[in-house]
Amino acid sequence: MKHYDFEQERIKREILRLNAKRVLIQLPEGLKPETLHIAKTIERFGALPIVSADPCYGACDLAIVEAERLNVDLLIHYGHAKLLRYERVPTIYVEARATLNVNNAVTEALPMLKNYQKIGLTTSVQHVQTLDEAKEILLHARKVVVIGDAGRLNYPGQVIGCDYSNAKSIAKDVDAFLFVGGGKFHALGVALSTSRPTVVADPYENRAYSIDKEADKIIKQRWASIEEAKRAKNFAVLVGLKPGQIKFEEALDVKKKLEGKEKAACILTTKEITPETLIAFPTIDAYVNTACPRISLDDASRFQKPVLTVNEALVVVGELSWEKLCKEGLFGN
Amino acid sequence: MKHYDFEQERIKREILRLNAKRVLIQLPEGLKPETLHIAKTIERFGALPIVSADPCYGACDLAIVEAERLNVDLLIHYGHAKLLRYERVPTIYVEARATLNVNNAVTEALPMLKNYQKIGLTTSVQHVQTLDEAKEILLHARKVVVIGDAGRLNYPGQVIGCDYSNAKSIAKDVDAFLFVGGGKFHALGVALSTSRPTVVADPYENRAYSIDKEADKIIKQRWASIEEAKRAKNFAVLVGLKPGQIKFEEALDVKKKLEGKEKAACILTTKEITPETLIAFPTIDAYVNTACPRISLDDASRFQKPVLTVNEALVVVGELSWEKLCKEGLFGN
Structure with missing residues (x-):
């Protein structure tokens, strides 16, 4: 506590x-x-x-x-x-809100940012109150600091698991991102959604590290999942039941697009998308997940079959190129 | 199909x-x-x-x-x-309803019933239409056949995962039970709720077998779980959210009883009671499950902590004896 x-x-x-x-x-x-x-x-x-x-x-x-x-x-x-x-x-x-001081972790990040001049600053809601301090440290090290505000989230610079609009809105203007906060989850999101080098300043562990290798690994894994799904015959389109995740019309749209490419597809609805839930459907070869995109991106190794995001499914049916997906759309659910 | x-x-x-x-x-x-x-x-x-x-x-x-x-x-x-x-x-x-013939499986069960004269006949809803045939075979083998109807379920002789009232209503009058149907789940319920020898006639595998060893194993496991829970300090009382499983007032009652015995207790609500769900609560030493009793009885080895039924919790607080629990109450949720 x-x-x-x-x-x-x-x-x-x-x-x-x-x-x-x-x-x-x-x-x-x-x-x-x-x-x-x-x-x-x-x-x-x-x-x-x-x-x-x-x-x-x-x-x-x-x-x-x-x-x-x-x-x-x-x-x-x-x-x-x-x-x-x-x-x-x-x-x-x-x-x-975390009551921890982030100064040490941000200072630890400076050597990893030495080749970059313009730094985009992002954080999770736990640390939004520390962005001014973090900015000061970066300015003191003669960096240019940019904090994005696309107007969709509650605080400038804030990111949440599925929404990196604040980071994306400034990606063109920065050389790298610094994420202030614990764990790899949000920082991975920043790296995947912006394709920019991303460093984590973790105030719980008082250390900093790059997240780029993990992001590369996920990109490669997504490519493999999409290729496997291209060969699949029977699809299920997953509709989550959580209040902020129900996307029924999008699911119907994906189903129609798959059927237009000679794939069989049905709509599955579920409270939690877990490996245990999906293992009950041995005749389904691949899934499209319209609920939380992080389940597809982060948990791929736990699932036995490809579980694509909606934008990844568009690559399967030929409506989006892999290159464009990487550039813009990994979180498109 | x-x-x-x-x-x-x-x-x-x-x-x-x-x-x-x-x-x-x-x-x-x-x-x-x-x-x-x-x-x-x-x-x-x-x-x-x-x-x-x-x-x-x-x-x-x-x-x-x-x-x-x-x-x-x-x-x-x-x-x-x-x-x-x-x-x-x-x-x-x-x-x-299963379209399988059960005659072979019931015939296979006869040698296992040779020491018993009065046979209670039970089944799951998939096979209720076969009870007359099964009865004929038993009568032909000179058995006395009893089919219970306690009035709570849809068909005489029917059992469901948590309700063995039809079997219990005739347990005094029979020497053993024959369960007609697939798998061990329902047959285990018959054995556990009646303490009578129970044989399965499985029409999917066309074979018969006794379930008594499995039932004994579960009884021993329940004893161990109750003893472990007696030593526990922090309890959580689980309330399931499934329409036929919400038992909020019972949960409050159990909480109060535990607190009366110097245990700390809180109410946890959940859609599915799984090991993954409970592992998030390292400070809880033992659970009382007011939802589906089968989760406690069948899945004990999957959980790291004791997950007691309501009646088992009554043993922990000293309101019910272990002997009486075994005789009457394993399904008491």
């Missing part, structure tokens, strides 16, 4: 304001170990806490169905910024 | 009667390999088929949320008999 701001005072105020008796709590995987602690805090505020145990990787996955089924008065979603425009149940987003 | 009656004429009639444009199809794991075939049939009847890819082990798991989210006109649930009293979307149950 010590690394994050859990905004307990705001939560207490909201519970009292709504006179909330039942509160549903949704935590990303990294915060789930704090479940008992968080539940006990809510209980002290006078409400019954219920924790959603299902995987949660983004605010696209808001637990609306659970909240309605269990008749809760308030849903507290931790770790992500608001994404859906409208929530059917009273909802607060606790962004879980 | 050849082993089951898929009632295509009835499906066609319903689609035309409802003028259904979108149809959601829900299949148990064993029928998912037929997905493309079934989807194409529905398409020929003039509707758009959507197949639910999520695991489905019973009619308790009716895909109502999916049906509503995707705005379908008809839900076709295969492989199980109706369980919920009322469906919020037009629903038909295709029980997928």
Whole structure:
């Protein structure tokens, strides 16, 4: 708990304001170990806490169905910024801002950026409040710093798992990107969506490293998956059921395009796209995933069959070239 | 497809009667390999088929949320008999009756029943139409045959994964049970809920075998799980979200009982109880599962922590004895 701001005072105020008796709590995987602690805090505020145990990787996955089924008065979603425009149940987003200092990690990144002059600065919501400090360090090292704002996300420079519009909007203007934050997940997204060298400044580990080799590996793997899918006969187009991931009309469109190329295709709907779910369909040769593109890009080695993004499926049916996909569209779902 | 009656004429009639444009199809794991075939049939009847890819082990798991989210006109649930009293979307149950002859398998079972005079006859919904034939063979072998009907399920002699009331209602009156059907799942349930010797007559493999050793193994495993849970400090009480599995008040009750014994306890809600879901909670020492009891009984080796049924939790808090649990209550959720 010590690394994050859990905004307990705001939560207490909201519970009292709504006179909330039942509160549903949704935590990303990294915060789930704090479940008992968080539940006990809510209980002290006078409400019954219920924790959603299902995987949660983004605010696209808001637990609306659970909240309605269990008749809760308030849903507290931790770790992500608001994404859906409208929530059917009273909802607060606790962004879980990190309380760590990022200066050391950013300083560690400077040698890796020595060949680049113009640096694009990006981060996850946990660290948006540190961008000014990071910028100062880069300016001090005589870099030009650019922070993108395409207007789609909540904060300038912010990226989320499936949306790199802020990075893409400035990719032409920079030589490399610096991502401030933990883990490889978001930094990989920056590298894949911009094709620019990308360095991670990780304040949890106080170190910096390049993500370019991992990004190259994924690009090669995607090529292999697309080639395998070109030879496939029977397709399933996957429709996710998470509130921010349902893309039914796109799925129908992909199905029609595949059938136009003499492929058989059916629509499969699912709550979670997992290897265990798909293994039940031995007669399907390849999948097109209209839900979260990161499942296709990051988890390929866990699946036995190709699981393409929508844009990758367009390469299979010949509507998009591999080159153009690499340049613009890996996150096109 | 050849082993089951898929009632295509009835499906066609319903689609035309409802003028259904979108149809959601829900299949148990064993029928998912037929997905493309079934989807194409529905398409020929003039509707758009959507197949639910999520695991489905019973009619308790009716895909109502999916049906509503995707705005379908008809839900076709295969492989199980109706369980919920009322469906919020037009629903038909295709029980997928097996077209196999069971005579050989039942005849194979006779030597294993030679020491028993009174035989209780049970089956899954796939084979309820064969009970008369099976009874004839047993009568011919000079057995007394009893078929239970406790009034809770759709057919006399029928069992489902979590309900053995038809078997339990006659357990006192029989020396052993014969289960007609495939696999060990239902037969194990008969053995565990009645503590009577149980033989399977499997018409898919045309062979018969005793299930008693497997049942003994599970009983021993349950004892070990309960003992481990007695030493646990932090509990989570699991609430399933499937329409026929939500037991929120029972979960609250168990939470209170655990807390009364100086255990910490919180409520976790989940769509699927899987090892992957629970592994995200390292600080929880033991779980109480108010959803499907079979997850506790059959999958114990897949979980790293004890996952008790509600009745097993009553043993932990001292409200039920192990002996009484074994006699009456393994399926008490």
